[in-house]
Amino acid sequence: MSIIIDNDTKLVVSGLTGREGSFHGLRNKAYGTQLVAGVTPGKGGQDVEGTPIYDTIKESVEEAGANTSMIFVPAKFAAAAINEAIDSGVDTVIAITEGIPVMDMLPTYWKAKEKGVRLIGPNCPGVLSPGKANVGIIPAQFFDQGRIGVVSKSGTLTYQIGNELKQAGEGNSTIVGIGGDPIIGSDFIDILTLFDADPDTDLIVMVGEIGGDAEERAAEFIAAEISKPVVAYIAGFTAPPGKQMGHAGAIISGSSGTAKAKQEALEAKGVRVGESPTEAAQIAVETLRAL
Amino acid sequence: MDLLEYQGKELFARHGLPVPKGVHASTVDAAVAASETLGYPVAVKAQVLIGGRGKAGGIKIAKDGTEAHEYAGEIIGMDIVGPHGEGPFKVHELWVEAGSEIESEFYASVILDRSAKKLMVMLSRMGGMDVEAIAASDPEALVKQHVDPLAGLGETEAKEIVAQAKIPEEAAGQVASVLVKLVEVAQAEDATLIEVNPLIVNADGEVVLLDAKVTIDGNALFRHPELEELPEGADQDPQEAMAKERGLTYVSLDGNIGILGNGAGLCMSTLDVVAQAGGRPANFLDAGGGSKAEAIIDALEVITSNPEVTAILFNIFGGITRCDEVARGIIEATNKIGLELPLVVRLDGTNSEEGLALLAEAGLDNLHHEATMLGAAKKVVELAGN
Numbered sequence: 313m314s315i316i317i318d319n320d321t322k323l324v325v326s327g328l329t330g331r332e333g334s335f336h337g338l339r340n341k342a343y344g345t346q347l348v349a350g351v352t353p354g355k356g357g358q359d360v361e362g363t364p365i366y367d368t369i370k371e372s373v374e375e376a377g378a379n380t381s382m383i384f385v386p387a388k389f390a391a392a393a394i395n396e397a398i399d400s401g402v403d404t405v406i407a408i409t410e411g412i413p414v415m416d417m418l419p420t421y422w423k424a425k426e427k428g429v430r431l432i433g434p435n436c437p438g439v440l441s442p443g444k445a446n447v448g449i450i451p452a453q454f455f456d457q458g459r460i461g462v463v464s465k466s467g468t469l470t471y472q473i474g475n476e477l478k479q480a481g482e483g484n485s486t487i488v489g490i491g492g493d494p495i496i497g498s499d500f501i502d503i504l505t506l507f508d509a510d511p512d513t514d515l516i517v518m519v520g521e522i523g524g525d526a527e528e529r530a531a532e533f534i535a536a537e538i539s540k541p542v543v544a545y546i547a548g549f550t551a552p553p554g555k556q557m558g559h560a561g562a563i564i565s566g567s568s569g570t571a572k573a574k575q576e577a578l579e580a581k582g583v584r585v586g587e588s589p590t591e592a593a594q595i596a597v598e599t600l601r602a603l
Numbered sequence: 604m605d606l607l608e609y610q611g612k613e614l615f616a617r618h619g620l621p622v623p624k625g626v627h628a629s630t631v632d633a634a635v636a637a638s639e640t641l642g643y644p645v646a647v648k649a650q651v652l653i654g655g656r657g658k659a660g661g662i663k664i665a666k667d668g669t670e671a672h673e674y675a676g677e678i679i680g681m682d683i684v685g686p687h688g689e690g691p692f693k694v695h696e697l698w699v700e701a702g703s704e705i706e707s708e709f710y711a712s713v714i715l716d717r718s719a720k721k722l723m724v725m726l727s728r729m730g731g732m733d734v735e736a737i738a739a740s741d742p743e744a745l746v747k748q749h750v751d752p753l754a755g756l757g758e759t760e761a762k763e764i765v766a767q768a769k770i771p772e773e774a775a776g777q778v779a780s781v782l783v784k785l786v787e788v789a790q791a792e793d794a795t796l797i798e799v800n801p802l803i804v805n806a807d808g809e810v811v812l813l814d815a816k817v818t819i820d821g822n823a824l825f826r827h828p829e830l831e832e833l834p835e836g837a838d839q840d841p842q843e844a845m846a847k848e849r850g851l852t853y854v855s856l857d858g859n860i861g862i863l864g865n866g867a868g869l870c871m872s873t874l875d876v877v878a879q880a881g882g883r884p885a886n887f888l889d890a891g892g893g894s895k896a897e898a899i900i901d902a903l904e905v906i907t908s909n910p911e912v913t914a915i916l917f918n919i920f921g922g923i924t925r926c927d928e929v930a931r932g933i934i935e936a937t938n939k940i941g942l943e944l945p946l947v948v949r950l951d952g953t954n955s956e957e958g959l960a961l962l963a964e965a966g967l968d969n970l971h972h973e974a975t976m977l978g979a980a981k982k983v984v985e986l987a988g989n
Contacts, residue, residue: 413823415793418752421720451922466868471922494717524717547871550878555854558867558889588876590977
């Protein structure tokens with residue numbers, strides 16, 4: 313097993329006819345993901361290298377059997393595309409788009425909750441279950457199949473850690489990029505829950521960063537609910553308050569959301585936190601081998 | 604994007620919220636002229652993006668033209684340091700506003716609660732002091748209420764919040780209307796924070812918004828062209844201004860090691876490992892997917908325009924970004940700008956071997972390659988000196 317995506321994933325990509333959407337959608341297909349459809353309003357009936365294009369996501373669900381939607385639509389229109397996906401009948405929506413306004417995401421978040429649709433992102437690199445499926449922009453060559461689950465707010469930092477795990481001879485059940493925006497569909501807690509129930513995951517690596525309190529809440533949750541070992545890494549110890557560090561959500565407000573507070577919250581609950589990505593990977597490998 | 608007080612008040616006024624009459628001024632003469640027009644007393648207020656202006660001497664009440672002249676002269680050019688040591692922020696602009704007779708002061712705000720994924724309204728009858736101080740001195744005096752993301756805040760709910768906060772009856776109706784409208788402003792203007800402190804009742808029994816702290820979601824500026832064109836409120840750092848012009852994600856820090864990474868997370872992590880190795884990062888610069896030579900030239904020009912920088916670290920983990928393209932960019936940029944500072948490069952990921960071969964072939968004297976992120980951090984600290 314793995315979480316969120318696997319061999320049964322049937323992917324529809326909103327924005328498949330665009331430059332980025334086609335580049336990544338076709339890479340996902342080349343990896344072995346079942347890419348069953350693309351959606352671009354007004355382009356129904358066309359195809360992108362053999363993948364049929366529909367006008368709506370709903371049609372792709374009804375006619376091509378899509379169960380997972382990836383959103384690769386410009387920020388201005390992305391929330392509408394996510395809303396469309398939530399209503400279309402797919403179980404999972406993975407939103408890659410960066411720069412969606414928060415006021416658009418608030419109602420969309422609650423809509424997904426209400427309809428029971430799993431939303432990953434936005435502003436995330438997607439999800440990779442090595443050897444099974446890849447939905448998003450994660451470069452699969454840096455990850456092997458294995459027993460470590462990874463959940464992360466950051467893309468390249470995840471590649472860094474995944475690559476160190478691979479060099480140490482370990483691999484991953486699934487890698488989930490949850491995104492760096494202030495309002496995201498699935499938080500650490502949601503993904504930790506899935507990994508805890510996944511028989512193919514033995515250990516979880518959690519990669520956080522400054523801003524908000526998702527890591528602090530995850531620390532409480534790990535202590536209370538998670539049976540598998542969790543190793544963490546937090547980025548942004550040198551970030552000054554009040555400055556947005558790249559990601560829209562990566563900002564220390566006043567004295568809250570600091571890396572130090574997150575590290576302390578996790579360590580207080582017995583979660584080991586690596587000083588660097590390299591150390592986090594080393595701790596994960598040691599812990600896994602001692603199980 | 605943070606708005607200055609006067610920009611926030613203009614926003615409030617556009618939505619029909621009661622704010623005092625005022626005029627924006629950037630010279631002493633303009634401030635005096637504004638005071639004469641408004642009639643005395645006037646409040647002469649420093650326009651800087653930091654709290655605690657009053658305590659720092661950045662807000663003065665002038666009773667006549669002599670005082671208006673004196674205070675405007677004092678405040679323009681003043682350096683204001685925030686309550687937590689932020690800044691200093693130099694005062695370039697003033698807001699001169701008609702004086703208000705304050706009968707009582709409240710606190711009102713609407714903020715984005717990231718944990719709850721909802722807007723939250725806060726109201727207190729103890730205004731004029733820091734919200735943390737209110738919460739610390741009397742937690743029950745600060746009423747917090749989440750807003751239904753689909754329905755917004757209704758008049759009835761607003762009245763309940765007002766009753767719970769024990770706002771005096773004669774002001775209750777007006778304060779409730781202000782709360783309803785503030786939530787509407789947050790939603791309509793994409794504000795993730797609106798703080799009004801104080802929200803006052805004046806001598807005529809009118810509720811007036813006497814201060815404005817507003818943060819607009821930068822991702823939503825495409826639908827607020829009038830806000831996008833506002834002059835930058837912060838006393839902007841020259842490198843940050845230059846980076847913004849070139850579309851780079853850059854934050855100035857106070858060290859001497861210039862840093863470029865790809866991806867926000869990896870870049871933040873790079874700053875951290877450099878600091879752990881005993882170095883002092885000069886900046887955060889996320890090159891993102893921008894691996895092309897032009898983007899790297901832009902980035903290097905911004906980094907090297909900071910005279911403090913004595914060495915530079917490039918930490919690249921190529922996913923979609925191809926390391927050979929990054930290497931070409933580094934070589935072209937180094938030659939074009941005649942870079943002489945030591946440059947430590949760590950290139951890993953997609954096409955890293957091709958990239959490293961290109962760098963070796965170029966034979967740049969000031970370029971040092973390191974295989975790992977930690978090795979690169981140590982090397983750049985060693986080369987940067989103190």
